[in-house]
Amino acid sequence: MALLPALTRDEVPAELHPLWDECAARYPQFRHLWGTMAHSPTIFRHIWGELLELKRSSPVAARQFEIAVVVVSNLNRCRYCVAHHTPLAAAAGLDEAQLDALAGITLGPLPEDWDFPPRAGFTREDGLVVDLAHFLAWSGIYAGTAGVHPRVVHRLRRRLFGLLRAHFSPRQLEELVWRTTQCVAFNWHNDFFELDVEPEVAPTPTAAARSTG
DSSP states (O other), rough: OOOOOOOOGGGOGGHHHHHHHHHHHHHGHHHHHHHHTTTTTHHHHIHHHHHHHHHHHHHSSSHHHHHHHHHHHHHHHHHHHHHHHHHHHHHHTTOOHHHHHTTTOOOOOOOOOOOOOOOTOOOOOHHHHHHHHHHHHHHIIHHHHHTTOOOHHHHHHHHHHHHHTSSSSSHHHHHHHHHHHHHHHHHHHHHHTTOOOTSSSOOOOOOOHHHHH
């Protein structure tokens, strides 16, 4: 059982009802998440208002957002996000082999001269989104604890940015990086509050669960 219960519509201020109703219409399967975040009207208003606006107007393909979210959610072992976003990624066009590849990505050493080569089974653009999500988790979680020198992280970041910049606009890059790092916050939020997966959402094993089998 979740540590913090999700609110109901009647428990949030009336001025939030339009946003609540839009969340219920667009993301009913995430109701435990936005219902929990509604304990803070400010967080609910700004975070979910932003997510809905990105849904309406972002130039980033939904498939690429889902790729990034699935990668970091597996790396962070977020049962809730993996269960929700794996089917969304499939609906956005990823096949089973691609989903398995995303779930199999791990954090570990990267060669100092790593040049982010094309990923088998992915277009160059989609593969770079995989690289971006992996690098954000790698640099934020692994590199510091593993003693990777900051110069190495800097060099790899610059190399990856150059590749991304050749395929994505500044707006696309900003929204990809923001949505990916925001997902990390969701992962930690959901883990801390032990959010329950909604009954209609089929559980999907995280990468860690797959490996222990």
